Amino acid sequence: MLKNHTHIEELLGEATQEALYEKLIVQLNKDFLMANIEESFSTNIAPETLKKELHAIVYQLIHEKFAEYLNLLYIMDVSEAKIKALDGSDVVKLSEQVTFLILKREWQKVWFKNKL
Numbered sequence: 001m002l003k004n005h006t007h008i009e010e011l012l013g014e015a016t017q018e019a020l021y022e023k024l025i026v027q028l029n030k031d032f033l034m035a036n037i038e039e040s041f042s043t044n045i046a047p048e049t050l051k052k053e054l055h056a057i058v059y060q061l062i063h064e065k066f067a068e069y070l071n072l073l074y075i076m077d078v079s080e081a082k083i084k085a086l087d088g089s090d091v092v093k094l095s096e097q098v099t100f101l102i103l104k105r106e107w108q109k110v111w112f113k114n115k116l
Helices: 008-017 021-034 047-064 066-076 080-084 091-115
Strands: none
Touching (some): 021 091, 047 066, 080 091
């Protein structure tokens, strides 16, 4: 059964335990490519490094390329209601929360593809 994670570390830990971490990276790269964002992650990137790099990318997109940020969320199918429910007053905190929502959505895709 798909767990409702409350922390990025918990989600990335489960992906690693289930031997689906690499597929999570592949899914992220695929959606970034579909959104025309020229960032990609090595499949052997450490979970902590992935978290930091993805957070930095999301922060940069919010700050400098807002249309591309919205397009990425659309391509990834991140819940608009969940994004709207976030507090946008602190962009660093907002980008961290969005990073978690992105990883959560990508994990759902990978988990369902491999469990069904």
